[in-house]
Amino acid sequence: MDDRSAEALNRLRRVGGRVTPQRRIVIEALIDAHPHPSAEDVAERIAEVAPEIHLSTVYRTLNTLTELDVITHVHLDHGRSVYHFVDDSGPHLVCRNCGAVAHVPADTFGAVSDEVASATGFTLGHGHFAWSATCPDCTSA
Amino acid sequence: MDDRSAEALNRLRRVGGRVTPQRRIVIEALIDAHPHPSAEDVAERIAEVAPEIHLSTVYRTLNTLTELDVITHVHLDHGRSVYHFVDDSGPHLVCRNCGAVAHVPADTFGAVSDEVASATGFTLGHGHFAWSATCPDCTSA
DNA sequence: ATATGTGCAAACGATTTGCAACCCT
DNA sequence: AGGGTTGCAAATCGTTTGCACATAT
Numbered sequence: 001m002d003d004r005s006a007e008a009l010n011r012l013r014r015v016g017g018r019v020t021p022q023r024r025i026v027i028e029a030l031i032d033a034h035p036h037p038s039a040e041d042v043a044e045r046i047a048e049v050a051p052e053i054h055l056s057t058v059y060r061t062l063n064t065l066t067e068l069d070v071i072t073h074v075h076l077d078h079g080r081s082v083y084h085f086v087d088d089s090g091p092h093l094v095c096r097n098c099g100a101v102a103h104v105p106a107d108t109f110g111a112v113s114d115e116v117a118s119a120t121g122f123t124l125g126h127g128h129f130a131w132s133a134t135c136p137d138c139t140s141a
Numbered sequence: 142m143d144d145r146s147a148e149a150l151n152r153l154r155r156v157g158g159r160v161t162p163q164r165r166i167v168i169e170a171l172i173d174a175h176p177h178p179s180a181e182d183v184a185e186r187i188a189e190v191a192p193e194i195h196l197s198t199v200y201r202t203l204n205t206l207t208e209l210d211v212i213t214h215v216h217l218d219h220g221r222s223v224y225h226f227v228d229d230s231g232p233h234l235v236c237r238n239c240g241a242v243a244h245v246p247a248d249t250f251g252a253v254s255d256e257v258a259s260a261t262g263f264t265l266g267h268g269h270f271a272w273s274a275t276c277p278d279c280t281s282a
Numbered sequence: 283a284t285a286t287g288t289g290c291a292a293a294c295g296a297t298t299t300g301c302a303a304c305c306c307t
Numbered sequence: 308a309g310g311g312t313t314g315c316a317a318a319t320c321g322t323t324t325g326c327a328c329a330t331a332t
Contacts, residue, residue, distance in 0.1 A: 018306045018311055039296080054314050059297060075273075079220050079296050079321080093263045102261040112253050120243040121277040122234045131272055132215075136262040159286055159331045180321080195289050200322060202287095220296080220321050 002031050004070075004085055011068045022053050026061040030071065036082040036092075036101045095135035104131065143172050145211075145226055152209045163194050167202040171212065177223040177233075177242045236276035245272065 005027050009019050029045040030037070037045070043058045062083060065071045073081040074094055082094070082101070093102045113124045146168050150160050170186040171178070178186070184199045203224060206212045214222040215235050223235070223242070234243045254265045 013307095016307095016311080020306070020312065022313070052314085056298075056315080057313060060312080063298090075216050081296090093257065093261060093265075095263070102263055104257060105260045108253060108256045108260070112249060115249045116234065116245060116272075116274070119246050119249070120234060122236070122243050122274040123280050124234075124272060124274045131257075131265060133257070133263040133265045139264050154332095157286080157332095161287060161331070163288070193289085197290080197323075198288060204323090222321090 002028075004031055008065060008068070008070045011070060012064070015068065017064065022050075022057050023061050023064075025050050025053060026058055027065070030065075030083065030085070036074075036084050038076075038080050038082050040080075042083070093131050093133045093135075095133060095138055100135040100137065102135070143169075145172055149206060149209070149211045152211060153205070156209065158205065163191075163198050164202050164205075166191050166194060167199055168206070171206075171224065171226070177215075177225050177235075179217075179221050179223050181221075183224070234272050234274045234276075236274060236279055241276040241278065243276070 005024070008027050009024070012019055012023065025046055026042065029042045029049075033041055033045055039059060039062060042062070043055055046053050046058060062071070062073075066073065069086055071083050071085055073083045074092060075081045076094060084092075093104055095101070109124070116122055116124055146165070149168050150165070153160055153164065166187055167183065170183045170190075174182055174186055180200060180203060183203070184196050187194050187199060203212070203214075207214065210227055212224050212226055214224045215233065216222045217235065225233075234245060236242070250265075257263055257265055
């Protein structure tokens with residue numbers, strides 16, 4: 001079992017939550033999916049394996065895992081959001097147009113983060129944050 | 142009449158659009174509102190002056206102005222978005238929680254933008270872009 | 283004259299919620 | 308046993324759309 005799965009289940013138990021088959025499957029789907037799946041991506045993946053699991057259960061689990069700081073999500077242009085594990089290497093760039101994702105170099109982020117904080121008081125959070133941008137593909141299109 | 146209003150109306154005419162009273166009022170509301178109103182903020186403002194103007198007209202006008210590059214919008218945490226004129230002094234920080242806005246110092250932005258482009262190929266667009274962060278108020282809460 | 287815009291109501295897509303049945307611990 | 312969890316259906320929220328009527332050019 002993946003470390004992230006074990007970790008997630010532990011956190012669930014720690015707060016008095018139950019480890020249900022549905023939750024295991026949602027977590028597995030999150031791990032097996034590409035690195036930044038939307039709720040629907042996760043749901044589709046699950047549908048192939050366990051079609052009885054209701055969409056609302058997927059959402060509820062995603063929310064629970066978010067509260068436990070196991071995952072976070074980033075909002076894309078039209079209501080959709082993409083989820084990822086919190087330990088996934090810091091800040092992201094998200095293409096405003098197609099949702100493609102890249103990582104901001106850590107040192108760039110650190111420097112900017114400091115400058116922004118001292119200039120404005122705003123905090124650029126760690127996992128909880130993304131820069132909207134245009135990816136190379138959409139730039140040329 | 143505000144420059145921005147004149148400019149917006151000109152662009153409308155230039156593409157064969159019509160300058161209707163509704164559109165004038167939406168543009169005025171955008172100018173008179175605080176710098177980053179949501180569609181609903183704009184609509185509320187309008188309701189006080191011209192309650193006949195339908196919400197869908199507000200949305201349609203906002204979309205039209207977006208296509209004409211007069212305004213852009215930034216998505217907040219829960220589906221809502223905030224609008225602003227494109228010429229509004231570059232990049233923004235938007236509080237992921239409450240929607241409060243601050244400006245990223247221009248020199249910080251320039252440097253980051255270059256680094257990000259060379260490292261990832263992603264383009265941090267000018268008016269079309271925002272960083273989600275947490276404002277001082279929401280950080281302490 | 284005629285293309286464009288408007289009001290209205292109904293449709294949308296993503297996400298959430300109330301509730302009764304269910305099943306981890 | 309007992310409370311957290313699920314499935315389902317209905318509700319919500321912001322935004323969009325089809326259509327008949329109105330209007331700017």
